Amino acid sequence: MQFLDFEKPLEELYAQISKMRELGEKNKMDVRASVRELELAVEKTREELYNNLTPWQRVQLSRHPERPYTLFYIDQMCSGFTELFGDRQVADDKAMVGGMATIEGLPVMIIGQQKGVNTKQRQYRNFGMANPEGYRKALRLMKLAEKFQRPIITLIDTPGAYPGLEAEERGQGEAIARNLFEMVNLRVPVICVIIGEGASGGALGIGIGDRVAMMENTWYTVISPENCSTILWRSWDYKVQAAEQLHLTSTDMSRFGLVDDVLPEPRGGAHAAPEEMAKTLKTYLLRNIEELSKMNPDERIAKRIEKFSNMGFYQEHAEIDMNYQPEPEVKEVKEHKRHGRKRKSE
């Protein structure tokens, strides 16, 4: 078991329990009562910790090294899976997987970013950062599904699209843009679920669906808290504040109407009970595919367009406040920027 920094109290309790057991064995003592007491403390601590997760803690859970990834869910939910490779143009992108699958007898196309489970795998999967060919492969599979009228499921888990030299040469921007445009008009049901990290355009590139859901402890927004911190605060130290300001949790995103549903996670996160999480996901997918299948394609597309068209906040009749006095701290910020110093107070 790997513990995150905020899970230290739990780690200590678990350590005490094993120490207690060891002690009991060594001295032939009955430690059951003490162990039971510690176990109760574990339960209480878990409840306190996981019922009051901060946005940053949720970001941490979304990146937990033991968190299940796309291929795990496919394996758990599907009775058959034929993985399909390649974008038919340049290469096969290992950070983006997909293929023909069957869930409870229902043929579907499942596509998603894939992160590696160990150091070697993480490199092989490019940390879940797809290149343009990944997005083009995803689109190819979606078009295939459309042709044979199979619903499409995308599982999103990426720290971003890969910012590499070749990625730019081969049109990373164009590849993502094309997916947005084409996904809007897919004539089959499309369900997208954020299962880990939902970072910006790299996530959205497979994220246009009739239903977009987030697992409880995932994040989805325009930039990672770390990068937001470096740009706006000019320092790495404000990721926690950035996570709060960005309102990137499933709770906020659903409150804003930017995602349709939130899938509850087992206490402690998806990795605490991966099979249970897979069941929750499967139930959600089956229920929504059934619902969406009742609509005709034109109706679904119209609703999809309407949903995304309504996103945004603005004033209909705005005016410039000519009497506005710039904030006094502005100069300090500029000063700070010019010298590239870290800002410690705020």
Place this chain on the structure above:
Amino acid sequence: MDRFDTQLLYGQTWYADSMPTLPSRTMSSTWFRRIKQGITTTTGEKKETPDGLWFKCPECKETVTQQELKANDFVCPKCDYHTRINAKEYFSFLFDEGQYTELFSEIGPKDELHFVDVKPYSSRIQEAQLNTGLLDSMTVGAGKVGGQPMVIACMNFNFIGGSMGSVMGEKISRGIDYAIEHRMSFMIISKSGGARMMESAFSLMQMAKTSAKLTLLAKAGLPYISLCTDPTTGGVTASFAMLGDINIAEPKALIGFAGPRVIKETIKKDLPEGFQRSEFLLEHGFLDFIVHRKELKNRLAEVCSWFLGQAA
């Protein structure tokens, strides 16, 4: 690197996203801001001359007068550098006789998230509004370009780096509705650091929103022209800027998804000369052509006439 250094320093996310305070430092904005009547409150150094204001080219460092520059469609007469201009300037030479109707001019930003970093987003908005006289980073105009009816949505880089927030998305969205209703060609002039972080996921979703609306324009059989100017990066590139029936660009514009600095840090190598410039994109097949600003109007009229004109 070159003149983009400041921008790249402050403008990067994974995707070269928005650059919060940069514009007031960039070359053309200072004096354009000053020539705006009435609403100027910035305390830039005043270098007025009897015949107007001086412009020092950031490329060749030569100095010319404002009139000379304007007469040359805001392209440096000495070295052909295309200065960073805003909607008002583009519209002045694109629309016939400079005549156009501004659309949706009252839509303005709202700080729904109450976003605060070192400064509240609401203050950033108000400061930018005072400095530019604009409500947000996009202006939409409708009129005729060489006799061809067009709706043009143009970004204002001087407003928080031309960053894409909800207002930009909504104005593009309504601009498309307007083009469909009046059977007009639609163009977006991009000049943006990308998504506006202070609107968080709402800014991200503008990529989805605008792409969705563009499918309606396509179904209506109306042309969409994307003009990429310096710079076009981040979420703008990963959505409508790359979705034109034709994608065109001004010479030497920086166009990319990730910013050069991020890429450099990622691959830990120097980037080749001209990387992510218009000419590079043309070479790699992502632009239909590059157009000099002085020829822009004629080329637009030509393609719009090809798209929608009556066959002889």
